[in-house]
Every structure is written in C-alpha cells, then in structure tokens.
Amino acid sequence: DKLGQLLDICRSLAGSGIVYMRNRRKCEEIAAFLRDNGQSASFYHAGLDASSRSSRQKAWKDGSIRVMVCTNAFGMGIDKANVSFVVHYNMPKDIESYYQEAGRCGRDGSDGECILLYSPQDVRICKFMIEHDSDSNELDEQELITVRRGQLERLDKMKRYCTTTDCLRGYILNYFGESKKVKCGCGNIRGCSNCEGEFEERDITIESQKVLSCVYRLAQRKLSFGEVVVANILKGRADAKISAHKLESLSTYGIMSDSPLIEIKRIIRFMEDEGCLSKNEYGSLELTSRARAGLIERKPVTMKVLKQQSGSDLKPSKASKALVGKTSRPELFWRLRTLRNKKAQEANMPAYIIFNDSSLRD
Numbered sequence: 001d002k003l004g005q006l007l008d009i010c011r012s013l014a015g016s017g018i019v020y021m022r023n024r025r026k027c028e029e030i031a032a033f034l035r036d037n038g039q040s041a042s043f044y045h046a047g048l049d050a051s052s053r054s055s056r057q058k059a060w061k062d063g064s065i066r067v068m069v070c071t072n073a074f075g076m077g078i079d080k081a082n083v084s085f086v087v088h089y090n091m092p093k094d095i096e097s098y099y100q101e102a103g104r105c106g107r108d109g110s111d112g113e114c115i116l117l118y119s120p121q122d123v124r125i126c127k128f129m130i131e132h133d134s135d136s137n138e139l140d141e142q143e144l145i146t147v148r149r150g151q152l153e154r155l156d157k158m159k160r161y162c163t164t165t166d167c168l169r170g171y172i173l174n175y176f177g178e179s180k181k182v183k184c185g186c187g188n189i190r191g192c193s194n195c196e197g198e199f200e201e202r203d204i205t206i207e208s209q210k211v212l213s214c215v216y217r218l219a220q221r222k223l224s225f226g227e228v229v230v231a232n233i234l235k236g237r238a239d240a241k242i243s244a245h246k247l248e249s250l251s252t253y254g255i256m257s258d259s260p261l262i263e264i265k266r267i268i269r270f271m272e273d274e275g276c277l278s279k280n281e282y283g284s285l286e287l288t289s290r291a292r293a294g295l296i297e298r299k300p301v302t303m304k305v306l307k308q309q310s311g312s313d314l315k316p317s318k319a320s321k322a323l324v325g326k327t328s329r330p331e332l333f334w335r336l337r338t339l340r341n342k343k344a345q346e347a348n349m350p351a352y353i354i355f356n357d358s359s360l361r362d
Helices: 002-012 024-036 050-061 095-102 120-131 141-163 168-175 205-220 227-235 240-244 261-273 291-295 318-326 330-347 357-361
Strands: 016-020 041-044 067-070 083-088 113-116 199-203 277-279 285-287 302-306
Touching (some): 002 016, 002 024, 002 083, 050 067, 095 141, 095 168, 120 141, 205 277, 227 261, 261 302
Parallel strands (some): 041 067
16 A cells, blocks of 8 residues: 555655655656645656746745655755655665665755655566667667666666665665675664564575475476466466466475465575575576575575564554654644744745754754
C-alpha cells in the first residue's frame, strides 16, 4: 500500500519533503491525492513550461508548499537546506541516482529521513526502460550490448540495496569503494532501518540445499533459468516454461510448496549474495564452486530475517517514530513554522534563512 504509506510519512514527518516518482502522470496524481488528504503538495516535471516550473520551485523553497512530488527533473540547482525527508516512491535505476537524490535531505545538519518504498515491480519497469532506451539508438550492436549490460548490473546492485539485511550506509560506502568491508557502518550517527531493525538468525540449511539442488537438477538436463522459474519449480507452480520443458518431473518440483513464494525468492537472492549462485549473461542461475559446501558438504547456513511480531507487539513505523523524536510539541512547531513562512515572504527570502527547522524545534 504505497499510497497509504506515503500519506503516513507526510503526516508523521515535520518540515519540507521531496517525493520522487518515475513518470509525470503519477506525479500529478500523487500530488492531488496528498492535497485531497490535507497535505500541502505540488508537482514538478519536465513537461511543465518554464514559468510553471519556476513558480513551483520558488513556492517550495519559501515554504508555502511543503511537499514537492516530482520526477528526477527536480533537483538540479536545489539549494534548500532544511529538507527534512526524501521519499522514493519508485526504486531508482542505480545507486548513483539514489545517492544524489537522497543527499538533498538534511543539509542544515538536522536529522533527515530517506525512505525508499520498494516493490519488485520497480525492477521489471527499470529493466523495460533500459531495454527500450531511445537514447541508445546511435550505438552499434556491440556498444549497445555493453552499455545495457552495465546498466543492468547497476540495477541489480540497486535491487540488492533494497533487499539486503545488512547496514544500508555500509552498503553504499562499499559500493563507492570508501570502505573495504563495513559490517555496521552507522557508527554513532542515527542508524539505518536495518541497523535499528529487530533481526534474528534463522537456520535455512535445508532450504538452501533444496534451492541448490534445483539448479543442479536443471543443469543435468542442460537447462538454466532465472529466479522466477526456479522459485516456481520449488513452489510447485505451473507456468509456460515449466510445462514446455516438462519440469514437473524434476525431483525438486514442489519440494518447498509449504513456503511462501516471496520467501523462496529471498533465499535464492541470499544464496547469490553468499556466492553459491551466480547469473550468466542471460540472467539464468548457475552453481558456483562455493555451492559445493552447501550441496555436498552440507555446511550449516543461516540468514538474517525480521522477527515475527504479533499484532500487540507491533511497533510504530520508523516514520511515525520520527516526529516524536524530532519535536515533542508538534502543534507549537507548526504555529512557529507558519509565522516563519510569513516573515520569509515579507522579507522575500527563503524560509530557512529566517529560522531553519532545527532552530524551531529548539
């Protein structure tokens, strides 16, 4: 429920925010949705004329608009220091894009919330956009293959960022080569959602053996498939590829029928991260030399998973906790903010020059 989560975030977090979207039409729809639910919001994309873009950016910078829903066209030249939160409604195509856009948050030294609403559909859409990129038409066939392979590799790194249970800050530091290996890179600063989350180690030795065995049985038939088909085989689901290759006869067909499909895929990705599985140039899964330890030597395998919580134990989301931590008197904060915006308009200068949000909280 991305819409519901976005509304909760905008209601819970104080200060100005940016919501990044993938396409223009959705920008307008989401901005209208937020306004209909009592939020001060507007939209911005490259399809607007220069005058509209300028007036909307000015309104957002001086604080008369709190939330800007936009495509990546909004960002160049932003010098607003007191951005409290950046939400990615869709997963960006690579870590570089995410890092640049998330970096527009918290430049005044206050805590900032960078929230990414991930769904697997984002990956499929990004792949489609890469494969149908009209900007690559001038490349020859070999150049096009090389460029797209690089784009798909960066997309895979972005997907792994969204699904990892390790420290998110450490992941980004490692990606840009700023640290050899960071187990928990948050240190003394406010932790990421993974470091603050409640994880437990789960023994997946049997499950991992089933996954590796399935890939091995396919290889015996001189076949290889991607994550989706392998997961469907293990789950015991029927699809066109399974029927066409008579994969129902595999000994591994349906051996994880009691497991949710999303959990099977999570284990497959984990086995990739552990180096037991790799993808060939066509995106099909293959066993690596490290798979021997799990498949033949049967060494124990554990994976970090979120603890199961009962309804009574559920804790407020990171977003809903943030407002309590940032300002204990939200009504007074908003009265001060309204006064601050009025003074900024009278002085014809950005609101944060009068007072930034951290000063208002103090």
